[in-house]
Amino acid sequence: MASVKQMNRKEIDERVKTFTDLCRTQGLKVTHQRLEIYQALLETIGHPAAEDVYHLIRHKLPTVSIDTVYRTLALFEEHGLISRVQCLSDKGRFDSNVEPHHHFICVECKAIYDFYWPEFDRLLPPDSIGALGEVRVERAELRGVCKHCLKARTSSVQ
């Protein structure tokens, strides 16, 4: 995975400062490990996996452990300091529908519903994509709460 710088030193220092302030505000201790992990994310495009971050910071923190990286990334995400890309939970999910379609994902029960969206299909990718690469597949992913879970909600506590 590409590991190119996405911002200059000044911008990075600025965001690290903001990050430090946010940690203090939220009662999170600002440790060496956390600073390095956050900086590794700032300095890398391509969305590194936990393992990637682990290797990136071992230059500066040779004794850091992989579970600290996992715990720290999860903590940052809970506090809205970073974002995580992951379909759902962790498992692969399968579908008998092999036609092009889009997905509506229920954030509560994790069900994935197929739907069609001709207006989206007619849309052209933005010009900015040209700088990134060649597009082959375009898909929309909507997230929300499915009918089933909405009903379960009103019929219980409220």
Add this chain to the structure above:
Amino acid sequence: MASVKQMNRKEIDERVKTFTDLCRTQGLKVTHQRLEIYQALLETIGHPAAEDVYHLIRHKLPTVSIDTVYRTLALFEEHGLISRVQCLSDKGRFDSNVEPHHHFICVECKAIYDFYWPEFDRLLPPDSIGALGEVRVERAELRGVCKHCLKARTSSVQ
């Protein structure tokens, strides 16, 4: 995860027949396990995980093993008989960008690039979504080959 029927018996039988023919055409043996696994996918909306399929078919095939389910689903996918939803590989991936944005994913190096797409953001979900649930987040996911990998290609074999 919801496990509601998505088509009637007649439609299912029809698709199982097509599936059987496709298997024969492609030199795949039509075993009980494969038929049950395929039918389980047809009969379930919400995109079941391998484990879900395993439990669904154990009623009819009590001795089936989970690794057969994994192997069979992978085989079906390779042959274009079903589709798999999975971000990439398997790992969680992280990003310091917490603003709303979209993703361009390189199918070769698996890098995820952020981009912005105001035209998409202005689009309203299709009416058909109303029958599924309430939408909270809308995201586009484009897949293709990134500049870096395109360059690597031309500079090697060709």
Add this chain to the structure above:
DNA sequence: TTGGTTGCAAATATTTTGCAACCGG
């Protein structure tokens, strides 16, 4: 018959957790 397929068990990969030592505020 026979090569593709299955079931079992063990291995791998990813992520999580219990716990004592540690250190930031």
Add this chain to the structure above:
DNA sequence: CCGGTTGCAAAATATTTGCAACCAA
């Protein structure tokens, strides 16, 4: 000092693989 944080090791979860027995064609 003290409670949140870390590192270690072991556990938990998801998925893959080697291999002998099996069965669809």
